[in-house]
Ligand SMILES: Nc1ncnc2c1ncn2[C@@H]1O[C@H](COP(=O)(O)OP(=O)(O)OP(=O)(O)O)[C@@H](O)[C@H]1O
Ligand SMILES: Nc1ncnc2c1ncn2[C@@H]1O[C@H](COP(=O)(O)OP(=O)(O)OP(=O)(O)O)[C@@H](O)[C@H]1O
Ligand code: SF4
Ligand code: SF4
Ligand SMILES: [Mg+2]
């Protein structure tokens with residue numbers, strides 16, 4: 001997987017330019033019951049070789065964000081998208097359908113959250129991989145098959161040749177997930193959007209896959225958006241982490257700072273909910289009370305307020321904005337949070 | 349085929365589920381056979397939770413499905429209470445299995461995409477000809493942390509991954525099972541919902557005297573929910589350990605490898621060192637290694653490991669190990 005770094009350099013713009021720019025992105029899903037504001041004003045950039053971890057509440061809009069960035073969700077009868085997404089300098093939501101198809105499997109690869117829905121049950125594993133290799137890299141049947149086997153080997157699937165000839169249901173859950181990862185990596189994308197890529201993997205295979213992604217990152221400068229509920233994975237692999245709640249970023253910082261001095265009460269609560277290996281069995285885990293907000297009519301003001309143990313009257317008046325944290329009175333551009341009454345903010 | 353031993357099984361009178369010498373094979377091209385599960389045994393006491401950990405592809409889901417007879421195992425025995433589930437007619441299986449439910453690994457694909465949440469939850473009881481009230485559905489939805497008012501009319505594709513998983517758990521609970529087999533039930537949930545679901549399973553278990561088999565990859569999650577943990581490798585059992593002893597007392601080289609590979613959510617976490625990468629030869633269920641199946645990756649392998657299959661034997665209170673290299677030396681080497 002190194003022969004193509006030349007191709008990749010050609011694809012990206014000047015060095016240092018971000019691979020991904022997301023600017024005030026909003027995705028509204030129109031449903032018969034009302035409009036769901038699934039992604040509500042998200043901005044960030046991602047440079048070559050960088051990993052952004054995205055964590056947050058189930059239903060907070062992480063997958064919708066990923067799909068909107070990919071251009072899989074576009075403005076139409078069921079959705080309205082505003083804001084901007086630039087991938088390698090291209091405005092994703094201004095691309096034609098053909099240009100979008102070139103983008104997928106070209107500059108950008110996506111690992112979908114549920115492997116079974118990303119795989120066509122009546123197509124063999126090999127077909128899933130070779131189709132895109134033949135289309136995007138002009139390989140012939142034999143070349144594509146050989147490369148597909150190599151990809152499966154790369155993601156640690158034993159006997160890759162035989163696996164190519166099997167249907168998705170004949171694979172274990174973790175193998176299916178690795179097939180989806182192999183598909184996303186097939187064309188050595190400049191940007192990888194990995195939505196819960198290791199949920200079905202045991203910890204040793206998980207480590208192998210994450211090591212593989214890191215290696216590709218070093219070799220190819222691939223940027224990664226790593227969506228994961230596994231805070232351990234994110235802590236170890238992401239340069240920066242964004243914590244999402246109800247369609248918005250609640251807090252963002254480099255991984256070490258976020259896990260060490262979280263300022264947003266939601267981040268703090270999330271960290272408390274993690275079961276730890278050194279705890280005895282059957283200890284009661286600290287779940288966050290209450291339910292996530294109804295995204296058709298979210299609470300005004302801070303969306304976490306109904307569940308927040310620090311909430312005060314001013315929290316429900318107007319939404320807090322994402323602002324830089326202060327370290328000894330100086331704004332820290334690497335650490336921002338949206339909260340009126342932050343925790344661990346001693347010096348604020 | 350030789351089993352991996354039965355030393356860890358408990359007296360017959362105390363068990364609600366007993367699985368013995370379970371073998372699951374699939375035919376493969378060219379007259380080959382996939383050895384997904386190769387003679388494993390386990391049991392469940394009333395109100396007990398057995399956690400299963402293991403390599404991806406080692407046969408956990410196949411074993412779970414075989415216990416449910418979906419499809420029936422190639423050989424071996426599965427007894428629920430004092431009733432045998434293998435080798436009886438499909439109709440008998442359906443009746444006898446009624447009090448055992450399984451939550452499958454891929455949540456979305458197990459749901460009919462055209463049905464709404466309210467009908468998906470009521471589906472199970474209705475198949476058994478039982479009517480379900482609106483209130484019953486609402487209670488179980490709330491129990492899994494879904495707001496009935498919000499999700500009532502939704503179809504699966506309108507739910508997030510985690511919401512779908514909660515729906516699957518609600519469906520299983522609706523049938524008031526005695527034994528619940530959960531295959532990766534929380535791996536797609538955020539840690540707060542995960543905590544909620546684990547607490548919920550713990551409460552439900554106590555309230556209904558439920559026994560559980562809980563398959564997952566997160567060691568801390570499995571430790572939290574389980575009384576006893578079984579570690580599998582390539583279709584075999586390599587260790588059975590009381591949950592409380594997992595981190596400090598587990599001995600098998602594969603279990604130690606798992607423990608060393610756990611990523612911890614702490615600020616000081618850097619790349620995880622220690623755990624060795626699998627050697628060039630990836631283990632295959634089509635042609636499993638002779639003797640101990642972990643041998644090609646094992647730093648402690650000896651000649652004996654290539655010829656003699658290790659059997660489970662007791663090494664401590666409730667602790668059983670299938671490894672030739674046991675005793676005090678094994679833990680030091682890990
Ligand atoms: N097609 C759709 N129609 C209606 N609502 C939708 C649709 N897709 C997503 N939603 C809603 O949008 C919100 C965000 O969903 P999304 O799948 O992005 O969550 P997520 O953060 O990825 O959650 P998880 O961690 O559970 O995967 C949820 O409330 C979900 O119910
Ligand atoms: N229907 C099938 N046909 C052929 N082979 C199968 C079938 N189902 C499972 N297998 C094979 O059996 C082996 C065990 O699979 P299984 O799904 O039980 O693993 P698992 O332990 O649940 O893995 P994971 O953690 O990845 O979900 C794998 O090699 C798999 O490819
Ligand atoms: S703004 Fe108020 S309600 Fe929101 S997280 Fe901060 S303290 Fe809690
Ligand atoms: S020491 Fe031998 S028996 Fe024990 S795990 Fe290693 S190879 Fe298997
Ligand atoms: Mg998602």
Ligand SMILES: [Mg+2]
Pocket residue numbers: 172173174408409410453531
């Ligand atoms: Mg499985």
